[in-house]
Amino acid sequence: MTFSVVGLGSRGMDSYMAFQKTHPRLMKTVAVADPRPERLKRAVEEYGVDESMCFSCADELLSQGVLSDALIIATQDRDHVPQALKAIEAGYRRILMEKPVSPSKDDCLRLLEAAQAASCEITVCHVLRYTPFYRTLKALIDSGRIGRLVNLDAVEGVGYFHMAHSFVRGNWRREDETSPMLLQKSCHDMDIIRYLVGRPCTAVSSTGSLLWFRPDNAPEGAAMRCLDGCAARDRCPFDCEKIYMSDKRSGILANPLPTWPTEVICDSYSPQAVTDALRSGPYGRCVYHCDNTVVDHQCVMLSFEGGVEATFTMTAFSRENHRTIRIFGTEGEIQGDMLDGRILLRRFDNDDEVINVSDNGSGHGGGDGQLMLDFISQETTSGLEVSLESHLMCFAAEESRLEGGRRVSLR
Numbered sequence: 332m333t334f335s336v337v338g339l340g341s342r343g344m345d346s347y348m349a350f351q352k353t354h355p356r357l358m359k360t361v362a363v364a365d366p367r368p369e370r371l372k373r374a375v376e377e378y379g380v381d382e383s384m385c386f387s388c389a390d391e392l393l394s395q396g397v398l399s400d401a402l403i404i405a406t407q408d409r410d411h412v413p414q415a416l417k418a419i420e421a422g423y424r425r426i427l428m429e430k431p432v433s434p435s436k437d438d439c440l441r442l443l444e445a446a447q448a449a450s451c452e453i454t455v456c457h458v459l460r461y462t463p464f465y466r467t468l469k470a471l472i473d474s475g476r477i478g479r480l481v482n483l484d485a486v487e488g489v490g491y492f493h494m495a496h497s498f499v500r501g502n503w504r505r506e507d508e509t510s511p512m513l514l515q516k517s518c519h520d521m522d523i524i525r526y527l528v529g530r531p532c533t534a535v536s537s538t539g540s541l542l543w544f545r546p547d548n549a550p551e552g553a554a555m556r557c558l559d560g561c562a563a564r565d566r567c568p569f570d571c572e573k574i575y576m577s578d579k580r581s582g583i584l585a586n587p588l589p590t591w592p593t594e595v596i597c598d599s600y601s602p603q604a605v606t607d608a609l610r611s612g613p614y615g616r617c618v619y620h621c622d623n624t625v626v627d628h629q630c631v632m633l634s635f636e637g638g639v640e641a642t643f644t645m646t647a648f649s650r651e652n653h654r655t656i657r658i659f660g661t662e663g664e665i666q667g668d669m670l671d672g673r674i675l676l677r678r679f680d681n682d683d684e685v686i687n688v689s690d691n692g693s694g695h696g697g698g699d700g701q702l703m704l705d706f707i708s709q710e711t712t713s714g715l716e717v718s719l720e721s722h723l724m725c726f727a728a729e730e731s732r733l734e735g736g737r738r739v740s741l742r
């Protein structure tokens with residue numbers, strides 16, 4: 332399948348185009364767009380894209396008419412819908428779009444209408460659906476091995492370093508520029524809970540706040556930037572050198588440098604370039620003195636048709652970026668830990684059964700690679716209409732949170 336890709340960042344280039352390197356017979360990138368010249372240069376050198384097919388912005392690429400079988404939209408949250416509308420108008424009929432679709436409910440619905448009118452198939456990158464971990468959980472529930480599903484409890488630990496990088500110092504720190512935290516980070520979780528339950532969500536309530544990453548929690552002696560003589564660095568887990576240049580456990584400078592998130596903060600991946608970026612760029616700021624607004628912990632209660640209930644917790648304060656789940660049925664329970672790939676089935680009338688799931692080694696527990704395989708073979712399960720259910724759950728949860736936890740109906 333030939334692809335055009337708009338947005339050659341961590342997702343567009345490092346996750347989806349990277350699939351071409353491992354599956355050259357299945358994927359060929361023929362056109363790309365990004366304002367960063369060094370990314371375009373990589374598209375030419377590493378992916379064989381013709382220079383005449385490199386554009387400096389999505390609009391330029393989309394004004395050329397249809398250049399490929401499919402289009403990947405991997406730009407920032409607020410750009411997805413305007414670019415998808417232009418792509419539909421240009422004639423693209425297969426689009427792989429990053430989540431969230433949009434922080435605007437109206438834009439989400441406008442896109443759905445336009446896609447349906449044009450018979451354009453849009454797949455949203457809800458990568459968890461494509462992981463062996465969640466597919467195994469879904470198969471276990473649907474097999475009836477724990478009887479009838481009654482409720483479930485899911486936790487997403489964002490990881491202290493991931494929170495600091497993306498949601499305190501980085502791209503998604505302000506909801507007025509991108510999206511609220513639940514929509515940005517945990518629309519995946521809303522989607523996967525909806526998928527596992529297999530029934531529509533009827534009502535949501537939520538509470539949460541920005542508790543920790545605020546100026547009033549700055550330790551004594553904290554500087555505005557870590558490398559500017561901060562007196563609190565030794566004990567601070569969020570110190571930029573610890574996150575971007577060191578081994579996280581030992582704190583010893585790493586050689587070679589860690590990959591993600593260090594590779595995101597500057598174009599040249601050398602110790603000097605990283606130090607320069609930390610000295611002057613956004614990722615060297617004190618986590619207590621940024622202009623972040625998104626919450627660092629949030630809880631959601633969800634009711635589904637048929638009386639099934641679910642609870643979800645998002646927290647910044649975990650050591651790893653990590654998801655766990657407990658699922659309760661009338662004849663047994665399931666416990667799952669995505670990081671370990673371990674699922675424990677505990678039927679009431681039997682011994683424990685341990686299921687170890689292994690993934691294909693691609694990002695998001697194998698979800699990134701499997702999503703590409705399923706997209707190419709037209710077997711994806713996260714179409715736009717289905718995916719928007721998770722977005723509506725997020726919008727309702729945010730409405731509830733801002734109103735002190737009021738229960739918001741989705742019917």
Ligand SMILES: NC(=O)c1ccc[n+]([C@@H]2O[C@H](COP(=O)([O-])OP(=O)(O)OC[C@H]3O[C@@H](n4cnc5c(N)ncnc54)[C@H](O)[C@@H]3O)[C@@H](O)[C@H]2O)c1
Nearest residue numbers: 338339340341342364365388389405406407408429430456
């Ligand atoms: N599915 C997932 O699990 C997952 C994970 C992380 C991020 N995301 C989503 O993916 C999207 C991109 O995230 P990322 O981490 O790759 O960000 P990124 O900043 O690394 O990449 C975005 C790229 O878009 C480019 N860009 C900006 N304006 C453009 C324009 N007008 N035309 C073309 N390119 C333009 C930027 O230069 C950059 O290279 C976000 O919406 C994010 O929410 C999804």
